[in-house]
Amino acid sequence: MAAGFTLVGWNPFKRAYDALVLAGLGVFLVGHVGAGLLLAPAGQHPAEIQLLIRASGAAAFSLLTIILCLGPLARLNPRVLPLVYNRRHMGVACFLVALVHGALVVLWYHGFSEINAFVSLLVSNPRYDSFGGFPFESLGLAALLILFVMAATSHDFWNAVLGPRLWKAVHMSVYAAYGLIIAHVMLGAVQGEKGLAQAALAGGSALLVAGLHLAAGRREAARDAALAAEAEGWLDAGMAAEIPDGRAVILVPPEGERIAVFREGAKIYAVANACRHQGGPLGEGRILDGCIVCPWHGFQYRPEDGCSPPPYTEKVPTYRTRIIGGRVFVHRLPQPPGTALPPSVIGGEG
Amino acid sequence: MTRGQRRVHALLWPVLALMLAGVIGAGLWERARVAQAASAVEAG
Numbered sequence: 174m175a176a177g178f179t180l181v182g183w184n185p186f187k188r189a190y191d192a193l194v195l196a197g198l199g200v201f202l203v204g205h206v207g208a209g210l211l212l213a214p215a216g217q218h219p220a221e222i223q224l225l226i227r228a229s230g231a232a233a234f235s236l237l238t239i240i241l242c243l244g245p246l247a248r249l250n251p252r253v254l255p256l257v258y259n260r261r262h263m264g265v266a267c268f269l270v271a272l273v274h275g276a277l278v279v280l281w282y283h284g285f286s287e288i289n290a291f292v293s294l295l296v297s298n299p300r301y302d303s304f305g306g307f308p309f310e311s312l313g314l315a316a317l318l319i320l321f322v323m324a325a326t327s328h329d330f331w332n333a334v335l336g337p338r339l340w341k342a343v344h345m346s347v348y349a350a351y352g353l354i355i356a357h358v359m360l361g362a363v364q365g366e367k368g369l370a371q372a373a374l375a376g377g378s379a380l381l382v383a384g385l386h387l388a389a390g391r392r393e394a395a396r397d398a399a400l401a402a403e404a405e406g407w408l409d410a411g412m413a414a415e416i417p418d419g420r421a422v423i424l425v426p427p428e429g430e431r432i433a434v435f436r437e438g439a440k441i442y443a444v445a446n447a448c449r450h451q452g453g454p455l456g457e458g459r460i461l462d463g464c465i466v467c468p469w470h471g472f473q474y475r476p477e478d479g480c481s482p483p484p485y486t487e488k489v490p491t492y493r494t495r496i497i498g499g500r501v502f503v504h505r506l507p508q509p510p511g512t513a514l515p516p517s518v519i520g521g522e523g
Numbered sequence: 524m525t526r527g528q529r530r531v532h533a534l535l536w537p538v539l540a541l542m543l544a545g546v547i548g549a550g551l552w553e554r555a556r557v558a559q560a561a562s563a564v565e566a567g
């Protein structure tokens with residue numbers, strides 16, 4: 174958050190998450206290399222470094238596919254939300270594995286060149302005007318550069334320096350990187366293999382990523398179309414008793430951002446649904462220790478004024494609430510971020 | 524996500540999906556073309 178920065182704000186969940194990612198990567202790499210050795214026809218064993226090149230490339234691609242699936246999966250099923258919490262560590266791991274892949278390629282295929290190995294990577298195959306013979310290595314290199322920029326700016330320090338909008342725009346380039354990697358695989362590994370296994374894996378992964386994003390987009394559009402009933406500027410949030418304690422219902426006003434309506438015991442609060450950090454859905458989070466916790470990255474806000482607890486400085490807009498006949502109503506106009514408002518109390522109507 | 528972010532995603536993803544499908548299709552088409560040319564050469 175904005176008060177100060179540590180390299181990594183470790184907690185038990187992040188440690189477990191990272192340990193799981195590293196263990197998964199280890200199993201994948203060992204399994205891939207082992208399968209390559211065992212399944213190669215007798216007398217045609219590829220060099221170990223070639224197996225490592227394939228394994229690291231496949232690992233980086235698989236990791237990026239998983240990373241890109243998590244966002245839409247979390248919008249389709251909230252149970253996936255905890256996996257989004259530490260996704261950036263997975264992104265940095267993906268860059269490092271891709272870097273190993275690129276470094277091994279440069280060493281093995283271009284390290285003995287008479288010219289600089291990196292220049293050799295770009296000019297040894299000059300068929301940039303050909304489709305089938307296109308130097309696919311350059312596509313992988315371009316993707317690696319994008320992943321580097323993303324990994325280098327992944328820390329919250331850069332989110333604060335660039336601002337959430339620009340930071341998010343920079344990190345949307347991951348989709349360009351993914352497209353470049355798909356082209357890298359389709360024009361590289363797929364052209365040289367006998368069977369269609371790699372084509373099926375790469376194509377299936379790309380279609381999975383695209384399909385999940387399209388499905389999540391349809392779901393979000395349907396949610397945006399379900400406008401809350403409004404009377405004289407007040408939006409109907411339903412029966413107060415039906416809001417789970419410590420949780421929220423999310424309202425869609427005719428204009429502006431979604432509104433998260435929380436219940437904490439007998440008290441009802443309403444704040445803007447979009448977290449100031451990266452737009453995470455606060456209404457899918459919960460109240461812990463008196464603060465709303467964003468399900469994406471754990472940013473906290475006090476429900477009564479939308480302010481992050483000291484020493485943090487983020488603020489979200491708050492909304493006026495009232496209870497009539499047990500039903501919660503929220504005024505559709507947001508108050509300035511950080512405006513303290515008294516909660517409506519169940520049983521003390523008004 | 525904000526309303527603006529959702530709009531960007533809604534516009535972007537159909538285009539990206541088509542582009543990805545195009546890259547995959549073109550890669551497979553090129554592979555089949557090269558294989559066909561090679562078998563024609565083999566057949567004499």
